[in-house]
Amino acid sequence: MNTQPTQAQGWGIVGHERSIDILRRTIAAQQVRHAYLFTGPPHIGKGLLAHRFAQTLLCTGNPDPLVVPTNPCNTCLACRKVMHENHPDVHTVKKAPDKQFILIEQIRGLQSDSARRTLEGRRNVFIIHNAHEMNMQAANCLLKTLEEPEPDVILLLTVPDAGLLLPTILSRVQQIPMQLLTTARIKIALEQQWEVEAEEAELIAALAAGRMGWAVEAVEKDELLDERKSQLDLLAKLPSHNKIQRFDAAQRLSADTEKVDALLDLWLLWWRDLVLASNDCLDLTVNVDMRDLLKKQAAKFGSAEAERMIRAILSTREAIEQNVNARVALEVLMLDMPKIS
Numbered sequence: 095m096n097t098q099p100t101q102a103q104g105w106g107i108v109g110h111e112r113s114i115d116i117l118r119r120t121i122a123a124q125q126v127r128h129a130y131l132f133t134g135p136p137h138i139g140k141g142l143l144a145h146r147f148a149q150t151l152l153c154t155g156n157p158d159p160l161v162v163p164t165n166p167c168n169t170c171l172a173c174r175k176v177m178h179e180n181h182p183d184v185h186t187v188k189k190a191p192d193k194q195f196i197l198i199e200q201i202r203g204l205q206s207d208s209a210r211r212t213l214e215g216r217r218n219v220f221i222i223h224n225a226h227e228m229n230m231q232a233a234n235c236l237l238k239t240l241e242e243p244e245p246d247v248i249l250l251l252t253v254p255d256a257g258l259l260l261p262t263i264l265s266r267v268q269q270i271p272m273q274l275l276t277t278a279r280i281k282i283a284l285e286q287q288w289e290v291e292a293e294e295a296e297l298i299a300a301l302a303a304g305r306m307g308w309a310v311e312a313v314e315k316d317e318l319l320d321e322r323k324s325q326l327d328l329l330a331k332l333p334s335h336n337k338i339q340r341f342d343a344a345q346r347l348s349a350d351t352e353k354v355d356a357l358l359d360l361w362l363l364w365w366r367d368l369v370l371a372s373n374d375c376l377d378l379t380v381n382v383d384m385r386d387l388l389k390k391q392a393a394k395f396g397s398a399e400a401e402r403m404i405r406a407i408l409s410t411r412e413a414i415e416q417n418v419n420a421r422v423a424l425e426v427l428m429l430d431m432p433k434i435s
């Protein structure tokens with residue numbers, strides 16, 4: 095086994111070395127900025143990288159307490175607290191599940207926390223997940239902090255696309271773009287860094303569709319794959335369900351609005367796989383562990399029906415984005431699903 099330490103040892107993120115390198119260099123040059131913006135598609139690992147950066151900034155593993163290490167040691171008390179999300183100097187801001195936006199009150203809370211002295215570390219770190227979900231007042235309020243930051247405050251923002259933020263915010267942050275990875279790269283990373291068995295690594299890497307953050311989440315949280323299984327089982331059963339059973343399913347699924355998005359993503363991938371399977375491209379499908387079922391369903395529904403479902407799911411997602419009630423939108427989708435009598 096290769097025991098040579100990699101440069102970014104301790105970050106636990108493979109494939110984003112370039113982004114990590116930018117961050118390590120700013121630490122080494124003692125030029126850590128007040129605000130960073132991590133950009134890239136959902137689940138690519140933006141939150142994970144922001145979190146590891148916070149950990150590195152607060153790590154106390156170096157024998158010289160004045161030196162900020164460029165890699166987290168993962169063993170000191172500060173590192174462990176950041177990892178377990180209970181470090182008092184790392185604050186997370188995100189949209190509440192029952193709200194449409196990140197609200198100004200949350201940004202005001204951030205400002206009063208940032209004016210306070212740090213409790214344990216040398217910095218006060220604020221991670222704002224999906225910063226584009228701030229409403230206009232919240233964004234303008236945050237601008238104040240970006241214009242006149244407290245000396246020890248670091249803001250780490252994540253957003254799928256930089257264009258979703260106000261130009262006045264963009265001009266005050268350093269952007270850290272993150273790219274999708276190949277399936278092979280993710281598989282190797284899972285096997286080598288996370289010690290995942292080959293077969294499971296292949297499945298997770300395929301489902302991750304380039305998103306390392308999703309892959310890591312699937313490894314860390316068993317329930318992610320269990321949930322996928324149960325949602326695909328439901329999808330397989332729906333064609334034989336009557337109207338009442340379908341409405342019932344819509345009601346259950348829409349109860350957790352946070353999960354509706356992931357559900358639609360999953361179903362979208364399924365029908366996309368069915369299009370591939372109907373066109374003799376079973377080997378290109380993402381749901382590698384369910385190819386038998388894909389083959390059967392492809393024979394039953396055919397490519398045109400699968401394409402129709404993809405359009406239906408996309409318009410369901412659009413409707414929810416435009417604030418149509420999730421249950422109503424899912425009910426419409428359920429009725430669109432093919433029937434087998």
Ligand SMILES: [Zn+2]
Nearest residue numbers: 153167170173
């Ligand atoms: Zn440490």
